Amino acid sequence: xxxxxxxxxxxxxxxxxxxxxxxxxxxxxxxxxxxxxxxxxxxxxxxxxxxxxxxxxxxxxxxxxxxxxxxxxxxxxxxxxxxxxxxxxxxxxxxxxxxxxxxxxxxxxxxxxxxxxxxxxxxxxxxxxxxxxxxxxxxxxxxxxxxxxxxxxxxxxxxxxxxxxxxxxxxxxxxxxxxxxxxxxxxxxxxxxxxxxxxxxxxxxxxxxxxxxxxxxxxxxxxxxxxxxxxxxxxxxxxxxxxxxxxxxxxxxxxxxxxxxxxxxxxxxxxxxxxxxxx
Numbered sequence: 626x627x628x629x630x631x632x633x634x635x636x637x638x639x640x641x642x643x644x645x646x647x648x649x650x651x652x653x654x655x656x657x658x659x660x661x662x663x664x665x666x667x668x669x670x671x672x673x674x675x676x677x678x679x680x681x682x683x684x685x686x687x688x689x690x691x692x693x694x695x696x697x698x699x700x701x702x703x704x705x706x707x708x709x710x711x712x713x714x715x716x717x718x719x720x721x722x723x724x725x726x727x728x729x730x731x732x733x734x735x736x737x738x739x740x741x742x743x744x745x746x747x748x749x750x751x752x753x754x755x756x757x758x759x760x761x762x763x764x765x766x767x768x769x770x771x772x773x774x775x776x777x778x779x780x781x782x783x784x785x786x787x788x789x790x791x792x793x794x795x796x797x798x799x800x801x802x803x804x805x806x807x808x809x810x811x812x813x814x815x816x817x818x819x820x821x822x823x824x825x826x827x828x829x830x831x832x833x834x835x836x837x838x839x840x841x842x843x844x845x846x847x848x849x850x851x852x853x854x855x856x857x858x859x860x861x862x863x864x865x866x867x868x869x870x871x872x873x874x875x876x877x878x879x880x881x882x883x884x885x886x887x888x889x890x891x892x893x894x895x896x897x898x899x900x901x902x903x904x
Contacts, residue, residue, distance in 0.1 A: 627715070627722075628770055633675035634723045643667050643691035646700035647898050649721075649729035649849075650890075651840065653705065654737035655856045655879025657686060659887055660703060666692035671706075676719050678712055680704045689720070694890070697898030700724050707835055709814035714764040718843035722773060725847040731788065731897050732849040734841060735886060737879045738808060738834035739816075739861030739870070741826040745804050747860060747878035750885050752792055753784050753853030756808045757830055758838045765846055774846035783841055788852040788897075795892035801885050806831025808855060810838030816870055822863030833861055854889070856882030 652659055660666060671677040671687045680687030686703035693699065702724075706717045724732070738751070745751055769776045789805070796803045809830035811817065817825065817833060825833055832855050844851050858875040860868070 627719075628772060630676040630719070631722055631726055634677065635726055637674050638669070638689075638723070638727060641667055641669060641691070644693070644698045645727050646691065646698045646724065646729040648697060648731050648733065648894060649700045649702075649724040650733040651702045651705050651735060653735040653836065653856065654858070654876065655883030656735050656886060657703060658883065659890065660690055660701065662887065663690065663692035663694055663699065663701065666690050674723070676723070678706050678716050680706060681710050695895045695898070697894050699894070700727060700729055705836055705840070708760060708762060708812045708839070709835060714762040714766070714839050718764040718839050721840055721843040721849070722847050725844070725849055730848075730850065731852070732844050733852045733854065734837050734844075735854045735856065736834045736837045737858045737875065738832035738855040739822075739859045740832055740857045741809070741822060741861055742806070742831045743862060745806065745831060745857050747857055747874070748881040749802065749804055749857040750882050751804045751806045751832055751855040751857055752789050753808045753837070753855060754789070754805050755783060756810055756838045756841060756853070757828055758810055758842070759825070760810050760812045760838060762812070762839060764839050764843045774848065778842075778846045780842070780845060783845055783851065784853045785850040788850060791896065792852060792889060792893055795889055799888055799892065801888055803885075804831070808837060808853065809833045811835055817861065817863070819863035819867050822861050822867070826862070832857060854886055856886065858882070
């Protein structure tokens with residue numbers, strides 16, 4: 626049934642006469658401005674594509690965008706879907722399967738996240754080494770479609786080490802400060818209590834957010850190589866000096882980190898585009 630819906634989504638996209646993508650990117654909070662760097666963009670609202678849902682999260686445009694950057698064909702999700710919007714795990718990750726079937730082989734997932742570590746400050750970027758799924762959901766529950774992916778996908782390299790090493794080289798060459806760490810995914814939409822933040826840190830996580838983990842699982846299942854990047858927007862250590870989170874501050878620091886991520890894209894996307902294959 627879902628495969629039929631994927632096929633309908635593909636028909637809709639191809640009717641737009643766009644170039645099929647080499648790379649897919651999910652633009653989280655703070656990265657919306659990247660669309661202004663894309664040449665010859667074609668915009669389509671999520672709700673115009675069969676199987677896609679309406680994005681209701683603040684600052685999420687809810688559009689699929691096709692265009693080129695430095696000559697590389699891209700498919701961008703301007704915003705994403707979340708469990709906290711009332712969607713189930715399959716609805717949240719449906720766009721991932723569509724972008725893979727369109728031909729993209731590398732997926733870059735970005736997000737805004739709170740730092741569980743004092744080593745990561747608002748405005749920093751964190752390359753995701755691994756994740757811990759605290760959402761209680763998994764997009765692969767139910768009947769498995771072997772034409773999309775195998776029943777039990779291996780998750781030992783959920784965030785491609787080679788893509789991360791390439792990103793590290795580019796960041797260092799451009800003297801951009803960054804961290805690496807483990808991302809904890811929760812359902813939301815309430816932010817974590819101080820006790821929960823201390824628990825998440827004890828579990829081994831370095832940052833926390835309300836997206837990414839389900840997208841990653843679905844992406845690995847359908848054959849993507851994945852790079853994950855967090856824009857650190859707030860301190861979430863849960864310590865005695867924990868201050869209340871301010872949404873305006875979160876967006877402010879997301880913009881600062883987003884500029885650093887775009888600098889990374891300037892070096893990374895052309896290299897991946899030259900390959901035109903999954904690394």
